[in-house]
Amino acid sequence: MKERGKILAIDDDRLGLKLLESYLKDSPFQVTAVGDPEEALSLLEEDDYDLVLSDIQMPVLDGFEVMKRVNQDYPGLPVIMITAHGTISDAVRAIQKGAYDYLTKPINPQELILKARRAIGHYRLWRDNQSLKQELAAQYGIENIIGHSKPMREIFRKIAKVAPTNASVLIMGESGTGKELAARAIHYNSPRKDQPFIPVDCASIPHTLLESELFGHAKGAFTGAYKDRPGAFENAGGGTLFFDEIGDMDISLQSTLLRAIQERVFKRVGENNTRRLEARLLFGTHINLMEAMERSEFREDLYYRISVIPIKLPPLRDRRADIPLLVNHFLVDTCRRHGIPQKTIEMELVDAMVMAPWKGNVRELENYIENLIVMSDGDSIRIKDAPRFSGSESADNQIGPAGIPDRSLADIEKEYILRVLEAEGGNRTRTAEILGISLRGLRYKLKAYAEDDRT
Incomplete structure (x- = not known):
């Protein structure tokens, strides 16, 4: 059974407060009605609420000050402001200062329930999203990479040093040493942690499709391109893009990647418009890229672009x-x-x-x-x-x-x-x-x- 949404209603006018309670009596919400704004703020410290309904015009502590404190102390918790008829300027000001929505008196009960339902739904989605982000950050934190040995302590030191920066990192290591785990640790300990982490397995995607997977494609760019499609560069946004097994990338595509890295712009396949590359780039490989360069299988200029900070993960032995x-x-x-x-x-x-x-x-x-x-x-x-x-x-x-x-x-x-x-x-x-x-x-x-x- 879904948990009932909890609403904290604030109005110094007894009649107005009783009307709010009566409108919400048969709704799927649990309502706590308070006439004193200070008391309401104290209740927020004691219990979890999904929505605050507050009148604007109140002596001593008005609705704007209530909203300011709620936004400061309980980020994400929606506030719906209630304003008297004919004071729409107050409602506009409330929205500009961070209110989720507003209601005008006399209140329409159906509009009240609709807006409350919408606000609580958005808040719960936001809360779940924040919880997921915290779980991911905890799961991929440096402290959750297992190891106390001297080689691993050195790896932890490097990750902690490089994570807050925007530097490109080349993570080297044999298969199974945890290259993607290290990349995720860098991402989730960086200022970009709330943005996407997008891994691209260069070894598993066919070379003929890799360009489209990275840069996206325009409708009609090739057979089967029935609509515009963004690639990993766009999906990563301002987050982190991890190229796993970069050493397996076809030499012909390496030049295109190099140009995107150098100029921080790219084009979808079949499109002339350039798009800005905002993501941080991390790379992983089990191949010795120096030897690959000697065999002309990996571009030297690309190698020096991606290996600004090299991190070599030790094998388990x-x-x-x-x-x-x-x-x-x-x-x-x-x-x-x-x-x-x-x-x-x-x-x-x-x-x-x-x-x-x-x-x-x-x-x-x-x-x-x-x-x-x-x-x-x-x-x-x-x-x-x-x-x-x-x-x-x-x-x-x-x-x-x-x-x-x-x-x-x-x-x-x-x-x-x-x-x-x-x-x-x-x-x-x-x-x-x-x-x-x-x-x-x-x-x-x-x-x-x-x-x-x-x-």
């Missing part, structure tokens, strides 16, 4: 200290998304995962965790539930390098702890936090390792 954190994150997230009671993963299996190659990087690890959660029985996932690590899967899919399956768990644990310590620059406190053990326990283990090395 170079940030193994983050794997336990990633495993825990994917474990919680996957159980939540699939409605599965929370499961745990035994440490022996986590240790084995830390030493695995993960050629598909974070994406491969995430998919593997999801497979384990869905397919395993019981509340705890053990190493026997993971064929890749228990030896029941084909040799090609088992962990490496060769020889690891024959090592003891103590040896695997030792290597893992020393890797984390190295990744943290020798900082024992941070290492203990990541490992989930006490600092005293870490010191004990390191002392034991040192004694083993001497014997």
Whole structure:
């Protein structure tokens, strides 16, 4: 059942207030009627309302001052002003100062309900939109990129530094390292966060269609172009446009893109009018563009245009200290998304995962965790539930390098702890936090390792 809209009605005239209440009595709204504007403002602090109805002519605190305070303290909350017959100038002034709409006395009950319904509908859409934006900003905030290792701390530093600017950023990394996640983090931590983020996968769109996808096309530009259609450049507006796998873009289209980047203007396919490019541009690639330039597969001038700020994401094998954190994150997230009671993963299996190659990087690890959660029985996932690590899967899919399956768990644990310590620059406190053990326990283990090395 849809929640009833809550209206706060303000009028110092008792008769006027009673009329408002009577008009709204049988409406789908819940009305609170108040004769004192100060009391009404206090009620706004205590409860959530969807609409404020306020008379303009009131002593001490008039409707304009009420509206000013509402707009300051409760952005987006609509205010409909009520003015006496023959004072339309007050109504115009109210609209200019931020009122959603106005009503003139004597009030038409049907007009009142219609305008209230419209105002509340708009407000709820605005509120939902703001909530979605906040969720996206939280989801793609820098703090939500998982990693405490030294390489990732450097990535976070760069993202935080470059996000507030308009500089072009080239994000490099193997497939599955999180290039689009990094691009979204830049966008949602920038002044453009309330504008669209538009990703364009240059590898998946056929070269023959990519120009139209980017720049849009005019009606009749080619067979099948039955109407004008905006492209990604227009849809991004003043937001961010992310070219994923820019290295896969056809060389013939690279010159067109370069011109658009240089001049900040573009044309729809089949159209002569130029349009202004307002969006910020980010780029991602798993290809070594320097080598692609040597093979004449990527334009040198385009490379230097897009790589103002280069960010190279490390493969998972170079940030193994983050794997336990990633495993825990994917474990919680996957159980939540699939409605599965929370499961745990035994440490022996986590240790084995830390030493695995993960050629598909974070994406491969995430998919593997999801497979384990869905397919395993019981509340705890053990190493026997993971064929890749228990030896029941084909040799090609088992962990490496060769020889690891024959090592003891103590040896695997030792290597893992020393890797984390190295990744943290020798900082024992941070290492203990990541490992989930006490600092005293870490010191004990390191002392034991040192004694083993001497014997």
